[in-house]
Amino acid sequence: MNNRLKVLRAERDWSQADLADRLGVSRQTVNALETGRYDPSLPLAFRIARVFEQPIEAIFIAE
Amino acid sequence: MNPASRPKRPFGFGTYILMILAVAVVGGIAGAARALVGDMTGPMGLALTAAIMTAAMAVAFAACIWWWRGIDEAAREAHKWAWWWGGSGGMSVGVILLLTLTFGDDGSTSADVGLSAPDLVAGGMWTILLFQMAGYAVAWAVWWLKHR
Numbered sequence: 001m002n003n004r005l006k007v008l009r010a011e012r013d014w015s016q017a018d019l020a021d022r023l024g025v026s027r028q029t030v031n032a033l034e035t036g037r038y039d040p041s042l043p044l045a046f047r048i049a050r051v052f053e054q055p056i057e058a059i060f061i062a063e
Numbered sequence: 064m065n066p067a068s069r070p071k072r073p074f075g076f077g078t079y080i081l082m083i084l085a086v087a088v089v090g091g092i093a094g095a096a097r098a099l100v101g102d103m104t105g106p107m108g109l110a111l112t113a114a115i116m117t118a119a120m121a122v123a124f125a126a127c128i129w130w131w132r133g134i135d136e137a138a139r140e141a142h143k144w145a146w147w148w149g150g151s152g153g154m155s156v157g158v159i160l161l162l163t164l165t166f167g168d169d170g171s172t173s174a175d176v177g178l179s180a181p182d183l184v185a186g187g188m189w190t191i192l193l194f195q196m197a198g199y200a201v202a203w204a205v206w207w208l209k210h211r
Contacts, residue, residue: 016119024071024072025136028211029136031211038140
């Protein structure tokens, strides 16, 4: 699954560590999410949507 | 976002090392206590040994639960994947290797190599555990490399 995490993070000028802090995950997990190699659970996807204040479907794009 | 409302940061490598050290200390204490009651024979010695080992295992298990709850979902996924593929794969390789060596047709017996039956059982258990842990470690590293 593709996502816009990297773009959204860059727009806010956050580092991966900043985003990891906001989500309560490790920086390695943020990296895995951004590269699209790890799909988050539904609870984490909702947390991501809440942090970026966008609907889930605006962040994650089904391939 | 209000910093106070931020979720808790997951455990890092430092916490993992600390937990391993703490469990090793508990294991050491349990081993020392076992050595102290080692000379006791009969049901009392057996009961004390069982109690010491049960307490040590309970502490180790509680530490595992505490640590598991402190890591994030990707870290848990890596461990689950490593347990299934690495642990199972390592065990399979270890079993085949051990059985091949044990039942090889070189004519040697356990008595030839100076091993008693309990030695062989313990050796087999440790060997399989070693292969499982090696497989686990490799699979865990592979998972994170694949997800970089």
